[in-house]
Amino acid sequence: MNPHRRQLISLAHPVYFSLLASVASGIVNTVWVSRLGGAAVAAVAVATNTENVLLGVALVFASGTTVLVAHARGARDPAAVRAAVRGGWALCGLVSPVVAVGGFLLRGPLARLVLGSADPESLRLATAYFVISLPGTAVFFAQQLVDGILKGTGDTRTPLRLALLTNGLILLCDPLLIHLYGVRGAAASTVLCRCAALAVGLRTLRRNALLRTAAQARPADPLPAALHRTLTTGLPMSADFTVRQGGALVLVAIVARLGVTAVAAYAIAYKVMYVATMAFYAVRQAAAIHTAHTQGAGEDARRDIGRQAVRLSGTLGLAATALFAVTAPWIMAAFGAGPDVAHQGVLFLRCIGPYLLLMACFIALGGVFEGGGGAPALLRITLLGTAVQLPLAYALSGLGLPGVCLALGLAMAVQCAAVAALLRRARRQMQTGVSLARVG
Numbered sequence: 001m002n003p004h005r006r007q008l009i010s011l012a013h014p015v016y017f018s019l020l021a022s023v024a025s026g027i028v029n030t031v032w033v034s035r036l037g038g039a040a041v042a043a044v045a046v047a048t049n050t051e052n053v054l055l056g057v058a059l060v061f062a063s064g065t066t067v068l069v070a071h072a073r074g075a076r077d078p079a080a081v082r083a084a085v086r087g088g089w090a091l092c093g094l095v096s097p098v099v100a101v102g103g104f105l106l107r108g109p110l111a112r113l114v115l116g117s118a119d120p121e122s123l124r125l126a127t128a129y130f131v132i133s134l135p136g137t138a139v140f141f142a143q144q145l146v147d148g149i150l151k152g153t154g155d156t157r158t159p160l161r162l163a164l165l166t167n168g169l170i171l172l173c174d175p176l177l178i179h180l181y182g183v184r185g186a187a188a189s190t191v192l193c194r195c196a197a198l199a200v201g202l203r204t205l206r207r208n209a210l211l212r213t214a215a216q217a218r219p220a221d222p223l224p225a226a227l228h229r230t231l232t233t234g235l236p237m238s239a240d241f242t243v244r245q246g247g248a249l250v251l252v253a254i255v256a257r258l259g260v261t262a263v264a265a266y267a268i269a270y271k272v273m274y275v276a277t278m279a280f281y282a283v284r285q286a287a288a289i290h291t292a293h294t295q296g297a298g299e300d301a302r303r304d305i306g307r308q309a310v311r312l313s314g315t316l317g318l319a320a321t322a323l324f325a326v327t328a329p330w331i332m333a334a335f336g337a338g339p340d341v342a343h344q345g346v347l348f349l350r351c352i353g354p355y356l357l358l359m360a361c362f363i364a365l366g367g368v369f370e371g372g373g374g375a376p377a378l379l380r381i382t383l384l385g386t387a388v389q390l391p392l393a394y395a396l397s398g399l400g401l402p403g404v405c406l407a408l409g410l411a412m413a414v415q416c417a418a419v420a421a422l423l424r425r426a427r428r429q430m431q432t433g434v435s436l437a438r439v440g
Contacts, residue, residue, distance in 0.1 A: 004301070005308040008286045012312070014156040016282035018147070020275065021163035028170055030271055032178045033186055034336050038264040040183055043125035045267030046111065046252060047133055047187070051140070053249055056242025057099060058141045061091040062148035063288075064234020067371065069152025070292035072220075073210060081214035085149055087226030091234075092145045094227075096138045103134030113253075122260065129183045136191035139198055146201040151289060153210045162197045162204075169193035236375035240366070240382045247386040254393050255404060262401060265344035268335045272349065273356070276320030280360045283313040284367035291371025302372055309364040317360025321353035344401055351405035358412040362419060377422060385415035 030048075033040045065088030072080035103110070107130035111123050143166075147159040170193045177185030205211060221229065248270075255266045287309040294301055324331070328349040332342040369378045389411030396403030 002304070002308055004290065004305045005312060007290050008283060008305070008308055008312060010286075011154075011156050011289055012279075012282040012286035014160040015151070015285045016279050018156070018160040018163040019278040019282055021160070021167045028167070028174050030268060031335060032174050033183060034264075034268070036178075036182060038260045038338075038341065039121040040125055041267055042122040042256075042260055042263045043111075043129060043183055044186060045263065045270075046122075046126045046249075047129040047183075048271075050110065050130075050249060051133065051137070053242060053245045054099060054103075054137050054140070055144070056238050056240075056245050057095060058092075058144040058238075059241050060234040060238040061088045061095065061141075061230055062144040062234070063237040063370070064088065064091075064148075064230040064232075065145060066148040066152040066285075067233055067237075067288065067292050068230060069149060070154075070289050070371070073153060074293045077220065078210075078214040078217040079220040081153075081210060082217050083219040083221040083226040084152070084230065085211065085214065086219055086223055087221070087228075087230035088145055088149065090223055090227040091230050092141055096141045099141070100135045100138040103130070103137060107131060107134055122263075125183045129187045132184060132187035132191060136187070136194070139191060139194045143194055143198050143201065146198065146205060149205060149211070150208065151285065153208060154289070154293070155208065156286075156289075158201075158204055162201050165200060166193050166197040169196055236379045237370055240375065240379045243379070243382050243386050247389055250390055251393055251404070254390070254397050255401070257397060258400060261340045262344055265332075265341045265348060266401065266404075268332065268341070269345045269348040269352075272324070272331050273320075273352065276317065276324075276356055277359065277363075279316045279320070280313050280363040283309050283316070283364040284370070287364060287367025288371035291368050302368060306365055306368040309367060310361050313360040313364030314357065317357040320360075321356050324349040324356075325353060348401040348405060351402045352408070355405060355409040355412050358409065358416050362412060362416050365419060378419075381415050381418045381422070384418055385411045388414050 030041060030044060033044045065084055068084035068087070069081055072078075072084055108127050111126040111130060143162070147162070150156075150158050170189055173189040173193060174186065177189045179185070181188065219226065252263065252266070256263050287305055291302060291305055294305070328346040329342070331349065332345040335345075366378050369375055389407055392407035392410055393404050396407045399406070
C-alpha cells in the first residue's frame with residue numbers, strides 16, 4: 001500500500017468515528033424528537049444546523065491550532081508548540097463569550113430568520129432549544145479546541161474516545177430528558193454530557209508527552225503574536241466551513257418553502273448523510289495533518305498525498321451513493337417517519353448521489369490545501385460554489401427535493417472544476433520556475 005495512503009487511513013479512521021460520534025448527538029436527538037411530531041423535528045433541524053455554522057467559528061482556533069501544533073511538531077520545536085497552544089486558548093477565550101451571550105440574546109430573531117413565521121409551533125420550539133443550546137456553545141468551543149490540540153500532536157484517537165464518551169452519555173440521558181422537557185430536554189442533554197467529556201479532555205491534555213515537554217519551554221512568540229498567528233492560520237479554514245454550513249442553513253429556509261413535511265424529510269436525510277460526509281471531512285483532516293507533518297518533503301510528496309486523499313474519499317463517496325440508494329426506505333423507517341415524510345426522504349437520498357461523489361473528492365483535496373497554506377484559495381472556491389448553489393436551489397425548488405439535489409450537484413461540479421483549474425495553473429507555474437532555474 002502507498003505509504004501516504006496508509007498514513008491517511010491511520011489518521012483518518014479515528015477522526016471519522018470522532019466526527020461521527022459528534023454528529024450522533026443530533027441524530028439521536030432527531031430519533032427521539034421525531035416522536036413529538038414534524039414541527040419538533042423541523043425545530044431541532046434548524047437548531048442543529050445553526051450549531052454546524054458555529055462549528056465553523058470554532059475552527060478559527062481549533063483548526064488553526066491543529067495546523068500550527070502539527071507544523072511545530074514536524075519541526076521538533078517545543079517553544080512553537082507552546083506558543084500555538086497559548087494562542088488557541090487566548091482566541092477561544094475571546095470568541096466564546098461573544099457567541100454564547102450574543103446567541104442567547106438573539107435566539108428569537110435567529111429562529112425567525114431561518115423558519116420565517118409560516119409555522120408558529122416550529123418557531124416556538126426552535127427558540128426554546130436555543131435558550132439552552134446557544135449558551136452551551138462555550139462548552140462546545142472548548143471541546144473543539146481540546147480536540148484540535150490533540151490532533152496537532154498526532155493523537156487522533158483521544159478525540160474519538162472523548163466523542164464516544166459524550167454520546168454514550170447522551171444515549172442514556174436523551175430518552176429521559178426529552179420525555180420530561182421535550183426539545184428543551186434534547187438541548188440540555190447535549191450540553192450536560194459535553195461538560196462531562198470536556199472535564200476528561202482537559203485532564204488528558206495535561207498527560208500528553210509532547211505538551212508536557214512544550215510546557216517547560218519558553219513560548220516562541222508573545223501571547224498577542226501567538227493569538228494573531230492562530231487567527232490568520234485558522235480564519236480561512238473557518239470561513240470555508242462557515243460559508244458551507246451557512247449555505248446549508250439557508251438551504252433549510254429554501255426547503256421550508258415546500259412545507260413542514262419537506263423540511264422534516266430533508267432534516268432526517270441530511271443527518272443520515274453525515275455518515276458519508278464525516279468520512280470525507282475525516283480524510284480532509286488527515287490530509288491536512290499529514291501535509292503539515294511532512295512540510296519540506298517537496299511538491300511531489302504533497303501531490304501524492306492529494307492523489308491518495310482523493311482516491312480514498314472518492315471510493316467512500318461511491319460506496320455511500322450506492323448504500324443510500326438501496327437502503328433509503330429502511331433508513332427513513334428507522335427514524336419513525338410518517339408516510340409522507342418517508343416518501344420525500346427516500347427521494348432525496350436517491351437523488352443526492354452525484355453531489356456526494358463530487359463532494360468527496362473536493363473536500364478531501366481541501367486538506368492538502370489547508371496543511372500546505374493554501375486555505376485562502378480554497379475559500380474563494382467555496383464562496384463561488386455557494387454563490388452558485390443558493391440561487392440554483394431557489395430556482396429549482398419548484399421541482400421539490402430532487403430539484404434541490406440537482407442544484408447541490410451542479411454547484412459542487414463548479415467547485416471541482418475550479419479547483420482542477422487552480423491545480424493546473426499551479427503545476428504550470430512550477431514547471432515554468434523549474435525551466436527558468438535550469439536556464440539560469
